[in-house]
Amino acid sequence: MNTPTTSELAPDLAQIVSCVAGYDPNALPVSRVQEVIRRFVQPLRVAERVDLRAALGRVLAEDVIAPQDVPAHDNAGMDGYALRGADLAADGSAALRRIGTGLAGHEFRGDVPPGCCVRIMTGAVMPAGCDTVVPQEFCRIEGDQVRIPAGVLKLGDNRRKRGEDLRAGEPALRAGKLLRPADIGLIASLGQAEVMVWRRLRVAFLSSGDELRSIGEALDEGCVYDSNRYTLWAMLTRLGCEVLDLGVVRDDPAALETALRQACENADAVITSGGVSVGEADHMRAVMASLGDVVFWRIAMRPGRPMAFGRIESAGHGAMLFGLPGNPVAVMVTFYHFVREALLHMMGAQMQPLPLLSVVAQTTLRKRPGRTEYQRAVLERLPDGRLATRTTGDQGSGILRSMSRADGFIVLHHEQGSVQAGELVDFLPFEGLV
Numbered sequence: 001m002n003t004p005t006t007s008e009l010a011p012d013l014a015q016i017v018s019c020v021a022g023y024d025p026n027a028l029p030v031s032r033v034q035e036v037i038r039r040f041v042q043p044l045r046v047a048e049r050v051d052l053r054a055a056l057g058r059v060l061a062e063d064v065i066a067p068q069d070v071p072a073h074d075n076a077g078m079d080g081y082a083l084r085g086a087d088l089a090a091d092g093s094a095a096l097r098r099i100g101t102g103l104a105g106h107e108f109r110g111d112v113p114p115g116c117c118v119r120i121m122t123g124a125v126m127p128a129g130c131d132t133v134v135p136q137e138f139c140r141i142e143g144d145q146v147r148i149p150a151g152v153l154k155l156g157d158n159r160r161k162r163g164e165d166l167r168a169g170e171p172a173l174r175a176g177k178l179l180r181p182a183d184i185g186l187i188a189s190l191g192q193a194e195v196m197v198w199r200r201l202r203v204a205f206l207s208s209g210d211e212l213r214s215i216g217e218a219l220d221e222g223c224v225y226d227s228n229r230y231t232l233w234a235m236l237t238r239l240g241c242e243v244l245d246l247g248v249v250r251d252d253p254a255a256l257e258t259a260l261r262q263a264c265e266n267a268d269a270v271i272t273s274g275g276v277s278v279g280e281a282d283h284m285r286a287v288m289a290s291l292g293d294v295v296f297w298r299i300a301m302r303p304g305r306p307m308a309f310g311r312i313e314s315a316g317h318g319a320m321l322f323g324l325p326g327n328p329v330a331v332m333v334t335f336y337h338f339v340r341e342a343l344l345h346m347m348g349a350q351m352q353p354l355p356l357l358s359v360v361a362q363t364t365l366r367k368r369p370g371r372t373e374y375q376r377a378v379l380e381r382l383p384d385g386r387l388a389t390r391t392t393g394d395q396g397s398g399i400l401r402s403m404s405r406a407d408g409f410i411v412l413h414h415e416q417g418s419v420q421a422g423e424l425v426d427f428l429p430f431e432g433l434v
C-alpha cells in the first residue's frame with residue numbers, strides 16, 4: 001500500500017513547468033530539470049519508531065533532544081593528576097601531595113585541600129575543587145609528592161567540561177538528517193534506544209525492451225543482458241529504499257500498462273529504463289502519458305538526453321515516475337543527477353549540495369557550450385600533491401566498463417567550453433553520491 005498523501009499534496013506539473021524560466025522540453029538545461037523536479041516532488045512524511053541500529057541510513061523524523069548534559073560531569077581528559085589550578089605558580093610549576101585516586105566509573109569522593117592532588121584516569125569524574133589535570137608524563141613522583149615542572153601546564157588544561165559535547169535541552173540532531181555512523185553514536189551517547197525516522201521509500205523499477213534478456217536466460221541473437229535492472233537495484237539499495245523489482249517488460253502497450261499500474265499501486269516512486277526516446281517500437285511514452293501527468297524532455301546533457309518525469313495513478317494510488325533512457329550509463333547519470341535528489345527529498349532528507357572537487361585536467365577535454373557533460377574519470381595524485389583527473393576511455397553511453405573503472409564524473413557545466421590540459425575542472429566523486 002502506498003500513502004494517499006503523495007498524490008493529495010502533489011502540485012500541478014503543467015503549472016510548474018509554465019513557471020520555469022525558458023522552459024523548453026526539447027533543450028532543457030540540467031538546472032531547469034532539477035528545478036521542476038524539486039518543485040514537484042513532496043516528502044512522504046510517514047514516521048515510524050525504530051531501534052537505534054536500524055536507523056542507520058534512515059532520515060530523522062523529529063529533532064533528537066539531549067535529555068542531559070553530555071558528558072554529565074567534568075572529567076579528566078588525560079591519565080595523570082587532578083589539581084587545583086590556583087596551586088600552580090606563575091610559571092606553571094607546583095609541588096603537590098597526592099591524597100587518593102579517581103578512576104573512570106570510580107570517582108574520588110573526598111575533599112582536595114589546597115596543595116594536594118588526586119591520581120586520576122581519563123574519563124574519571126573531576127574531584128570537587130579540581131579544575132586541571134597534569135598528564136603523568138610531565139610529573140616527577142617522590143613518594144606521595146608530585147612535582148610538576150614549569151612551562152607544561154596552565155589552569156584548566158586537560159579537563160573535559162560537563163555539557164561540552166551537548167547541553168541538556170538542546171537539539172543534538174535535527175529532523176531531516178540522514179543518519180550516519182557518527183549520528184548513531186551521538187544518539188547512543190544520550191542513552192536513547194529508539195529513534196523516530198521517516199518510513200522507507202518504496203521504489204518499483206522495470207526495464208523495457210524486447211532485446212533484453214534476464215540473467216539465466218539464453219542470450220538470443222541480437223539481444224543484451226538487462227544490466228540496468230542491476231545498476232538501478234544497486235543505486236536504490238545504497239540509497240536505503242525498499243525495492244520492488246518488476247524485471248523486464250516487453251515493449252507491448254498492454255504489458256507495459258499492466259506493469260506500470262502494478263508498480264504505481266505498490267510503490268511511492270516508479271523508475272523505468274528504456275523506451276523514452278523516439279524509436280518506432282517504443283510504446284512506453286504513450287502508456288506513461290495515459291496513466292497520468294507526465295512530461296517528456298530532451299535534456300541538454302550528455303549522456304542522458306531523453307527522460308520522462310511526472311506522476312502516474314492507478315486504482316487511486318499515485319506514484320512519482322522517472323522514465324530514464326535505456327543506455328546503461330545514461331541510466332546511472334540521470335539517476336544520480338535527478339532521481340537521487342528527488343528520492344532523498346521524498347524520504348524527508350535535508351538536501352546538501354553535492355561536493356565538487358576542483359582538480360587538474362590531465363588531458364584536453366573537448367566540449368561545446370550549451371549542454372552539461374558528465375565524463376567518467378579517475379582521480380590521481382600529481383607529484384606536487386595536487387589532485388588530477390583523466391577520463392576512463394570511451395565515453396559512449398552504452399559503455400558501462402568506463403563507468404565501472406571511474407572514481408567519479410568530470411562535470412563540464414552548461415556554459416563551459418573545452419578545457420585544456422593543466423586547467424582546473426570540477427570533479428564529482430561517486431562516494432559523495434550515496
Ligand SMILES: Nc1nc2c(c(=O)[nH]1)N[C@H]1C(S)=C(S)[C@@H](COP(=O)(O)OP(=O)(O)OC[C@H]3O[C@@H](n4cnc5c(N)ncnc54)[C@H](O)[C@@H]3O)O[C@H]1N2
Binds near residue numbers: 208209212
Ligand atoms: N533519433 C534519435 N535516436 C536516439 C535519440 C534521439 O534523440 N533521437 N536519443 C539517443 C539517446 S541519447 C538514448 S540514451 C537512447 C535512449 O532511448 P530509449 O530510452 O528509448 O532506450 P532504448 O532505445 O530502449 O535503449 C537504448 C539502448 O540501451 C540498451 N538498453 C536498454 N535497456 C537496457 C537494459 N535494461 N540493460 C542493458 N541495456 C539496455 C538498448 O539495448 C539500446 O542499445 O536513444 C538514442 N537514440
Ligand code: MOO
Binds near residue numbers: 302330
Ligand atoms: O541518454 Mo543517451 O545516453 O545520451 O545515449
